[in-house]
Amino acid sequence: xxxxxxLQNDVLTETFNLGMGAAASALSQMVEExxxxxxxxxxxxxxxxxxxxxxxxTVKNVTGVSQDFNGSxxxxxxxxxxxxxxxxxxxxxxxxxxxxxxxxEFEEEALSEIGNIxxxxxxxxxxxxxxxxxxxxxxxxxxxxxxEIFHENTEELNETEIILFLRVDFHVEKYSIDGYxxxxxxxxxxxxxxxxxxxxxxxxxxx
Amino acid sequence: xxNINESTLMLCDLVKHCVNGIxxxxxxxxxxxWNQWMEDHSNIPADKILNxxxxxxxxxxxxxxxxQVIDNSLSKGMSAFxxxxxxxxxxxxxxxxxxxxxxxxxxxxxxxxxxxxENYCYIHINDVSPAxxxxxxxxxxxANAQFEQKTAEEVADMKSNFVAMVSHELRTPMTSVLGSLGxxxxxxxxxxxxxxxxxINIAHTNTERLIALIxxxxxxxxxxxxxxxxxxxxxxxxxxxxxxxxxxxxxxxxQKVSFKLTEFPQTTLLxxxxxxxxxxxxxxxxxAAKHEPKEGFIEISAQRIQEKVRISVKDHGPGIPEKFxxxxxxxxxxxxxxxxxxxxxxxLGLAIAKAIVEKHEGEIGFISTLGEGAKFYIELPLNLxxx
Numbered sequence: 001x002x003x004x005x006x007l008q009n010d011v012l013t014e015t016f017n018l019g020m021g022a023a024a025s026a027l028s029q030m031v032e033e034x035x036x037x038x039x040x041x042x043x044x045x046x047x048x049x050x051x052x053x054x055x056x057x058t059v060k061n062v063t064g065v066s067q068d069f070n071g072s073x074x075x076x077x078x079x080x081x082x083x084x085x086x087x088x089x090x091x092x093x094x095x096x097x098x099x100x101x102x103x104x105e106f107e108e109e110a111l112s113e114i115g116n117i118x119x120x121x122x123x124x125x126x127x128x129x130x131x132x133x134x135x136x137x138x139x140x141x142x143x144x145x146x147x148e149i150f151h152e153n154t155e156e157l158n159e160t161e162i163i164l165f166l167r168v169d170f171h172v173e174k175y176s177i178d179g180y181x182x183x184x185x186x187x188x189x190x191x192x193x194x195x196x197x198x199x200x201x202x203x204x205x206x207x
Numbered sequence: 208x209x210n211i212n213e214s215t216l217m218l219c220d221l222v223k224h225c226v227n228g229i230x231x232x233x234x235x236x237x238x239x240x241w242n243q244w245m246e247d248h249s250n251i252p253a254d255k256i257l258n259x260x261x262x263x264x265x266x267x268x269x270x271x272x273x274x275q276v277i278d279n280s281l282s283k284g285m286s287a288f289x290x291x292x293x294x295x296x297x298x299x300x301x302x303x304x305x306x307x308x309x310x311x312x313x314x315x316x317x318x319x320x321x322x323x324x325e326n327y328c329y330i331h332i333n334d335v336s337p338a339x340x341x342x343x344x345x346x347x348x349x350a351n352a353q354f355e356q357k358t359a360e361e362v363a364d365m366k367s368n369f370v371a372m373v374s375h376e377l378r379t380p381m382t383s384v385l386g387s388l389g390x391x392x393x394x395x396x397x398x399x400x401x402x403x404x405x406x407i408n409i410a411h412t413n414t415e416r417l418i419a420l421i422x423x424x425x426x427x428x429x430x431x432x433x434x435x436x437x438x439x440x441x442x443x444x445x446x447x448x449x450x451x452x453x454x455x456x457x458x459x460x461x462q463k464v465s466f467k468l469t470e471f472p473q474t475t476l477l478x479x480x481x482x483x484x485x486x487x488x489x490x491x492x493x494x495a496a497k498h499e500p501k502e503g504f505i506e507i508s509a510q511r512i513q514e515k516v517r518i519s520v521k522d523h524g525p526g527i528p529e530k531f532x533x534x535x536x537x538x539x540x541x542x543x544x545x546x547x548x549x550x551x552x553x554x555l556g557l558a559i560a561k562a563i564v565e566k567h568e569g570e571i572g573f574i575s576t577l578g579e580g581a582k583f584y585i586e587l588p589l590n591l592x593x594x
Contacts, residue, residue: 127283135283
């Protein structure tokens with residue numbers, strides 16, 4: 001799905017990369033370990049395509065964090081990991097001595113905090129580029145198949161919604177874990193997003 | 208303040224007596240709400256901290272992650288969550304009933320807007336100490352269970368390796384002893400005094416028995432440690448039964464009993480490990496021969512039951528005592544455990560037979576009434592086409 005031209009796409013990717021840089025720095029401080037985050041890929045797609053893309057690249061069960069946001073653009077942002085990878089990530093960051101079979105209550109909380117830092121940083125860099133405020137809600141821990149998660153989270157939205165899909169590379173120590181940020185936007189928000197990217201390009205003198 | 212109505216008063220009361228910590232700050236970090244729970248757990252009365260900057264009053268909170276997220280909430284409208292695991296309980300809170308016990312905290316921070324568009328920050332502190340204790344306990348128990356399991360596995364491995372090693376080391380000299388005794392018997396048997404001949408016969412028989420026991424121990428260790436591979440081949444069931452009967456004929460004759468094949472299906476092909484199943488049959492037939500009364504006969508039968516074949520061996524001996532039925536397939540298990548038992552055997556034969564049959568995805572069992580003999584059967588899947 002081509003929503004942005006190459007230049008607009010590059011600007012948006014870089015904006016999110018700046019956000020991920022800030023998130024990585026906050027996380028590194030918290031866990032006293034170098035954490036690196038980057039966005040190698042940014043795409044627009046439908047919700048069913050997003051569910052299929054994640055399911056095709058990973059096992060069907062995903063774990064993550066969801067956050068509502070509103071401002072000049074509004075929607076829902078989700079950070080998703082394959083369930084077994086989320087366990088790996090939390091354990092790397094918390095340095096758990098006794099690994100359990102599944103996430104414990106406090107590991108779920110820790111993942112919520114990690115997701116909150118990453119999603120807030122991504123949305124804050126977007127808000128910064130727009131020069132406008134984007135307010136975020138509290139993070140909610142989610143778990144299920146990609147279809148369940150996208151169905152549940154998009155049930156009330158109309159057919160015209162679009163997913164801004166970002167692949168996120170998470171590096172801790174020598175490990176690399178792939179996650180996904182999916183931002184569910186309606187058509188109006190996509191138009192505002194394009195408009196704001198163009199406005200930013202003009203402001204910095206590129207267009 | 209004159210417009211305060213009943214619901215506002217109720218809300219104020221609710222916030223005051225909420226069972227979680229509630230703090231509201233203005234843009235200058237001044238504390239506007241500090242509820243009863245915060246008073247009880249921080250030991251700071253509301254009238255002392257209200258309208259004071261949170262970071263001036265509790266300087267240790269300044270400059271950390273808590274201030275960062277409060278700033279983001281006040282200036283950018285962003286909500287945040289601080290988990291007790293990653294954010295390490297920033298507020299200096301203690302349990303009022305146990306003043307040395309720190310309160311473990313999960314904290315939510317949200318921007319709060321009023322009609323006047325003034326930005327406030329709402330901080331909600333949840334006491335998760337009991338849940339943290341439960342999780343620590345759970346981790347301790349899991350760690351102990353993992354340690355115990357690992358130790359048990361190591362001990363079992365060591366035991367198994369030790370038994371296999373000792374048995375192997377015993378077999379070589381015992382074979383040599385048996386060979387020598389055999390030579391003495393064969394070459395000098397008639398020249399020796401009768402009492403020496405008798406002693407040599409006892410030594411020979413018992414050495415044979417010891418070697419059989421060592422072989423059985425090595426077999427069972429190999430089978431139970433998963434060290435055996437089945438060598439599948441396709442063979443005719445009748446040929447298999449005849450071979451088993453022939454192999455045990457000599458023993459049966461010595462026991463003064465005979466074998467009788469009472470029932471068998473039309474040509475049936477089995478796909479299995481011929482040699483290993485012969486070992487099972489040897490065990491069932493020799494057991495039956497041991498228990499069959501003198502001059503009696505052992506009934507051997509085979510039937511096709513759907514996609515399986517059932518081979519049964521029935522004796523007319525004393526039968527299996529009720530209390531022994533549950534442990535008959537256990538290692539070193541014999542109905543007569545006394546040192547003076549009449550029937551000789553290692554007590555491993557049925558355990559080995561069970562392991563071999565189960566490796567074939569088959570089943571072994573028995574039917575027995577005390578005083579009326581025992582019928583042992585094995586059921587094996589017919590893996591290949593049958594005629």
